[in-house]
Amino acid sequence: EVQLVESGGGLVQPGGSLRLSCAASGFTFRNYAMSWVRQAPGKGLEWVSVISGSGDSTYYADSVKGRFTISRDNSKNTLYLQMNSLRAEDTAVYYCAKHEGPFIVVVTAIDYWGQGTLVTVSS
């Protein structure tokens, strides 16, 4: 059974940093691209970033480019999102999501989602 468990969320001041983790199990982690998707309170879904299965390719939404960094450790079956220079508008539940294939140049659909972790940016 595929399981994705996010952690690392919490309250942080504007300008601060936070690192989210997503522990994966139930599938061969290195064979699949992974994304982060966020949802501000009461709002819709917003894609944040994607990383290929090997970890050598990434893409970002313009809203986080230069501030967030996606990475993965395939030996630990874990996905990360390093968030720097956080703003109030980054407040959201952050979901990790598994894609159906390993590559990101040719995108595949998301098939599984984690339960999410809440990030609140406020003074």
Added chain:
Amino acid sequence: DIQMTQSPSSLSASVGDRVTITCRASQGISNYLAWFQQKPGKAPKSLIYAASSLQSGVPSRFSGSGSGTDFTLTISSLQLEDFAAYYCQQYNTYPLTFGGGTKVEIK
């Protein structure tokens, strides 16, 4: 960026009703379209990929159709557990973009 426009933004329906949600892309995306269901306080669940293919375990009352710019999600006979928000997403081009969502409520 490709804009995804869903309609309606909300609808009221009864158990047993046939429900159709539409999603329009601002430019052609072939069939790189997915649909997700989200219940309050829960993570999204993947329903459909490639515009019309059901994810494993999704009931057959859900179906998707379309190609290019116009897509639909149909629930043939609405069940109690289907009352939720539904989102379309294009994965043809980065950034991946979602529609604004359709909330299906009980009439």
